[in-house]
Amino acid sequence: MVQYDVTVFTGDLAWAGTSNSVYIKLVGTEGESERTHLWKLLHTPFHSGAKSEFTVSCPTSLGDLVLIELDKQSYFHDDAWYPAKVEVTSPEDKTYHFPIYHWITDIEMHYFREGTAKIDDGSPLPGGYSRQQELEQERKVYCWDIYEEGIPHCIKGKAASLPDDVRFSITKKKEMAYNYVTGLVELELLEYAECKKKFTCMDGISRLFFLHRTPISEYVSHHWDDDAFFGYQYLNGVNPLVIRRCTALPENFPVTDQMVFTHSQSSLTDEMKNGNIFLCDYKLLDGVPANTINGKKQYLMAPLVLLWKTNNDELTPIAIQLKQKPAEDNPIFVPTDSKDDWLLAKIFVRSADFNLYELSAHLLRTHLLAEVFAMSLLRNLPMVHPLYKLLIPHTRYTLQINALAREKLMSEDGVFTQFAACGGEGAIQILQRSLDSLTYSSLCIPEDIAERGLNDVPNFYYRDDGLKLWEIIHSFVSAVLGHYYETDDEVQHDAELQTWIHDIYEHGFLSKERTGIPQEFTTVDEMVKFVTMVIFTGSAQHSAVNTGQYDFGGWMPNYPTSMELPPPTKKGDASETRILNTLPDVSTTVHGMGTVWLLSRPSADSVFLGHYPNEHFSEEFPLQKIQEFQDALKKLSADIKDRNKKLSLPYTYLDPGVIENSVSI
Template sequence: MIKLDKQKRILKDSWYPAKVEVKSPKNKTYHFPIYHWITDSEVYCFREGTALRIFDDSNSHVGGHSRQQELKQRQKVFRSSQRRLAAAKTKQSSPKGTANHIGHICHMSWDVYAQGIPQCIKADSIQSLPYDVQFSFTKTAEMKYTAVTGLVELELIEMAELKKKWTHIDDISHLLCAHRTQVTDFVHKHWKEDSLFGYQFLNGVNPMLIRCCKALPKNFPVTGDMVSLHGGGSLADEMMKGNIFLCDYKLLDGVQPNTISRKKQYLMAPLILLQKTSDNKLMPIAIQLKQKPAKDNPIFLPTDSEYDWLLAKIFVRSANFNFYEVSVHLLRTHLLAEVFTVSLLRNLPMVHPLYKLLMPHTRYTLQINVLARQLLISQTGVLTRFAASGGKGVITILQKSLSSLTYSSLCIPDDIAERGLKDVPNFYYRDDGLKLWEIIFRFVKEILTSYYKTDAEVQKDSELQNWIHDIYEHGFLSQASTGIPQKFTTVDEMIKFVTMVIFTCSAQHSAVNSGQYDFGAWMPNSPVTLQLPPPTKKGKASEKSMLDTFPDIQTTVHGMAVMWLLSKQSSDSIFLGQYPEEHFSEEVPCQKIKDFQVELKRLSAEIKARNSGLDLPYTYLDPEVIENSVSI
């Protein structure tokens, strides 16, 4: 151990020691990782960098006491609001934003944002967060700048308060003038085409819903005579061959749509049937916009009139935006990453090998989630003001999503197998994701098996068991139906779960976050809300009824600005495989990190080579653009 204290000064200042190195008289160097802010003149103790499990410290009074004290201090509830306010004022007077050692006054506990959804960190404001988990000065400045200037950068500021309807499709095109990407241009050009509509269920921002369909749901009465198939045999034959796929937004059924500018909005719960064609495209063959079959709920087909079919696809795309933003993006990456982080900070001391492994994958997660609750889903948040699912709808979707969430759906090899998608062509999310999972899995296995040789060692590590139980209890609300482990009994169980944690916080978040602006900047491809109900009869839709159905100008531009903000990385991003904070000091984990980096670099080169031959490259799981943590 070493002790650190900062000299008292008249002017308050902050100190962020990264690490301390001590060379012994026998010329051996000892490494002490710190990576914490210290602002007062108290004395703090830090352990040498060798990772130690709790039973490694069982014979050491000093070591055991150190672990207990560190965790005891971390688990204290937040101080009173007056003391938090005082700390915030102190912070504002410091150069970086004063910060304290996480074990001093930065305590954390669980809080309930809403019943039936994962619990979160107890924090009234950004200032009440532990300083060590707050944004850097660079990140803070860039986030504020992007949030304030988003509409300016997109050259939309003059349109931000226009509550008028769109009167011509070409007017929407002007919104893309300021910031265009290869994907936004492709989407703008091809958005009406069935092939792009089908492609996005595989490689868009929501690749999590589509599944192979071997039997039609009873509430989706599509018949073989009704649909026009792209070659092949009958509908039954195509289902038997594994060429028919289903996307069912049943989770949105019963969600109360929002009211925007005193006008009721519309959110459907559609079912979509798709066919894999002989030229390896995924083409929609039938759409039903509401769950219950009825005369006023027709099944739309590609053979219908142009605007009947196009409007049906637009309702699907709007449902998809609200579904993925809340269930796939917010719940399954942001909120789960926060649960993993809070449990880590409450249950694992710095010297624990799992703390050292996972801490880099928690960077900025707590603050970005506090901001999400304040700025996106609060009563005055952007989703509440401008999305069809805003307000009560968000909480309903979160509750329904968590109650139906399964552990296997968080593990991409299991998920792909369960959805019957192993052989679907041109499924780049699957191809890149499975390779990433295997690389992360090997890395986690090599690190953890160097510390845990037997199942018995896993079982007797009480800190490790507390970590997983806290996740089960506070993240998944003790719902055994999720399949989330309540405890670890084997080394293999631990390795798989930790792999899932890292994959969720890095790769999965990148896959469902980074393409938001690419696929949503052209509003007709991803409307945040719709102002008219769907047609109840065929032959009624027209270009005018489509334009009247779209969100108004104000809602459109604010939706674009949010997607722009959420897709923009900061200049101090840390990408998958990069570990500037050297928590490990032993030779084995340090070498395994280098091996991990080599494998990621090799995969990045493979993805770039593949993308060079694609009209629409899939970049979101390239390790070079995947951040280590949920930080945006």
Template sequence: MVKYKVTVYTGSNFSATTLNKVFIKLVGEDGESFRTKLVSLKGAASFYRGTSSKFSVCTDLDIGKVLLIELDKQPILLTPKDAWFVDKVCVKTPDKKVYTFPIYRWIDDTNVHRFREATALRVIDDTHHLGRYSREQELKKRAEDYNWHVYADGLPHCIKTSGLASLPCEVQFSFTKTSEFAFTAATGLLELNLKGLANQRTLWKDFEEIDKVFCNKSTDISEYVKKHWREDAFFGYQYLNGNNPILIRRCTSLPDNFPVTDEMVFVHGCKSFSDEMQKGNIYLCDYKTLDGVMTNVINEKRQYLVAPLVLLHKTPDDKLKPIAIQLKQTPSDDNPIFVPSDSEYDWLVAKAFVKSADFSEHQLNVHLLRTHLLAEVFSLSLLRNMPMVHPLYKLLIPHTRYTLQINFLARRLLISDTGVFTQFASSGGKGMFTILRRSLSSMTYTSLCIPDDIAERGVESLPNYYYRDDGLRLWDIIHRFVKGVLSYYYKNDQEVKDDVELQKWIQDIYEHGFLSQDGTGIPQSFSTVEEMVKFVTMVIFTCSAQHGAVNSGQYDYGGWMPNTPITLQQPPPIKKGTATEASFLQTLPNVDTTVQGMATMWLLSRQSSDFAGLGCYPDFHFSEEKPLNLIHTFQEELIQLSIKIKERNKSLEVPYTYMDPSEVENSVAI
């Protein structure tokens, strides 16, 4: 008789406990145990949440190296079956060797579930017939649980689900996350003391009235925004470190449809465009994706959205200031080019139309498409094509946490027919899908990889660009980590080519995420270790750092509505000299629209108490010494970068925290 000691770790999740009977079978290279009921002195408390319990499993003969375990649970007579969350199972052999089996999932049925030992194995390494069989069965079950769905033509595909309850248990929010999210969503207006204003379809009377509402809830940065939103230098600063830091690019020649002259902007004749462009001092922001988009109807009134072109000038004191704004793409007599020397409200109205356009560009392209929707594609393809034992699954699974559920909620609460964005943003409704389709069709692989994107936009030397500085350092840290881990498992390019699961993963991403579009630069397959490492780095960066950069500051920069109007009610001016404070207030969104936008941005900027920061790996997936050491090094480098960012921020008038690793979540979870 050979005795194996089995330790079962039940998760600490709310309601992770099971009172059902639990059975296990050990499967080894040389044999297997009988299906054994797990019984200990703890009795009914053996599988209580947050506990570990020890058991004995006996076999007639030594079963050799333990390859996998089979778990199932059955309800006790007259008691209902329940859901049980298992963290892991450890098996100690008579010769003191310990095998660990990571699980980290719910078992809520009476079926047999197979789990592999923690050593990472690519399919080409998995030579034992039992290992291959369990691998095939796992992926077959995943393909049934995780299906692709076309939410809207021309958009990345998403998970097919009939409702929130039909999402697989292991990708749903924790009880803590569910409770906090539901509470914040339900009480957002109340928490901001805005409940009585949600149905007030009136114009703002003056800025003092807006301030009274805004003062109910503010942050240090949102207070700064309120004080400085009219200033040109702060307008320019937001293109570097605000919610949309990826639009600005160096201008080396003026676009044909933007006929700005030296006389318009350099009134004293001391500078010229050609000289300033050659010196790298002229920058362009072009919102052409918004051109001709059908705008929303809010409170039975057609809203307005423009597709502006904005020129910015880097001044000798390293400030970035707007010097020309054209609100529509086609030059004409009724499409004037606004400049800082225009009247106060002519210039302020022009900047407000730009900021409103930037809101739509940011929310739909930069935030929703480039982080949320892509992260869902990365996650879903991983779950469909990678078994738990694959090294890429182990590397990427922390970066999928909560993504499928948060995107389901976004589709239901934000962009559905009754969603907040659909009801209250100028680009809600049909216009939203037009913008998303255009954005996806023009997306490139270069733009998703920050080192390439910075170089392509020509902004390598632009001063005070903290998004770039912190982002490049984070990319380098992530890239070193990914390269270290994947190079441990893939010794040469041929091994990459031969991994059919890896190739299916990237093929699914190309097909379902980028809709098989040629010319984007998105790889359809991997030929080299280097290609794979770069793409996986991009995936982790997108799901963590990039999402943090474009999500976390939404209330900071949008809480004070005049800085980021989510819609505008009057058409863009067709001539100069007509704007006043009264006409500006009439152009801004109504009270009800404003407070709905504020409450939503407040919700989307809140950090959950079960926040999992970048580099946080609470679950035991890797067991080999090399990847475990690399994880430790990765975490240490993130800590050091966080210290440097915090130290730099002490000297900044507006601290940039959105890419501080201690503030960046591991996944798209909000």
């Protein structure tokens, strides 16, 4: 007889342990063991966080171990079990690793491959196991659904009915068991939730805001009406995706030199030639039907904004047109107009930016795409595939947070539907239009920055930090995947990999060729670039557009969810009273504050970029590359912190120390 030393690790999660009887079978190239009961005298070995050691005896050596079979049986009380991993040391003193990280809730047999990452080479495995069998089972569990036509597909099912493996931990579940009322309680605003009165002065808004502030939101409250800060937010606020260098004015934006350079020798032609003019165009919002909130019709504009880089390297707005079609009743506002005219025009822009940002930059380009990436991964790549091992940490909680968003924010009685200018119908239109205009290159920050002509814009910290993060992630992905794919031919003949990318093309981008999303991979470099984008989107990009929501939106006049009066049709009509009457009422304001507060607060069980507590890889090479990845992220974090010490308004959202691995909030 020979003996195999078996160590079973139960996950360190609430309710991860089981009192059920657990059985194991070892399967090797030369045979298999008997199904063996794993038990300990006088105590239950599989409690949460337990490391339990056993012995499995066999008549002869099993050869190289290729998989284990696990099952549990209940005689009195059935409970779920979350094994993290199993390690087996053979009589030849070789240790085999079996990553699991899977909830076992039934009495069926479960198969887990030895942890060495492998691309499918078509070789049969002993024990009647096949990769295709695993994938067929996963496709029954993770089913595609269509929430609305024209937007990326999603997982089928409500948040409460999702598979256990993708659900929140107990800690996260308690944090997320909220509706917007919870946020109002935390901000001490609940008593104002049903108040439909208008603000009569800015001090009234201040009284709500000052109950909870962050250092950045405090800065925003003091500088929100400054032209330089208005321009700064297009670079380092929560929506750095709409600004682009302007080389020729749009035909529907007839700005003249006399409007913007009244007392200067400059001209728009010269300034555009020098690269100093920038455009923000909200044409995606044109014609979107506006909401009705608290019985009042709301207003959502589709403005055009022209900005100028001054001699002291500040971006400042120089012209605003609030509707797309030029007309006598659609004036172009400029800084030399009355203070109230100019401020009201800027507020309309900020409200438009809120609606476009939340739906396009935030929901579509991070949440919905991350869900597609996760779904395709779970349906098309077996656990032993190297790409599965690389990407599965970057899917944590994404499916459930998105299911909750559909139920709590986007549904008929959801917060966004009730309290944003676009409402539910308009939100779907914006998502559809945004997907229609989405391109692969715009998801890859080096190409996106270059295409928008922003490579040399000063004080652009989103760009600076984002490009460095992209390079670090790309280097890591290239090293790890290059270890398993030595040639382009291996990429082309990996049917599982090709199905993964085609599923993304079909269900995420609705088979639209004009997006430029690959339908297949032909080279290692193509695959590495796409996987880099997937990780960047779910981690860094989401952090950039999510983390600062309360920082920039807590002070409502800087980011109003809606506008309650139509835009001015001529100059000279604006006043402080009109501005206050145009801003959202008290109820809409506090619901907006509560929502952005909840959506931007960190979780107690966050897992940050580059940290992989679940050990999916077991070989020395990828483990070494993970360590190098972590070291590079630590250095970047230190550099960002040093840079921020010199800034009056630090940019923290792309510090690796605050970036989560996945879209989880």
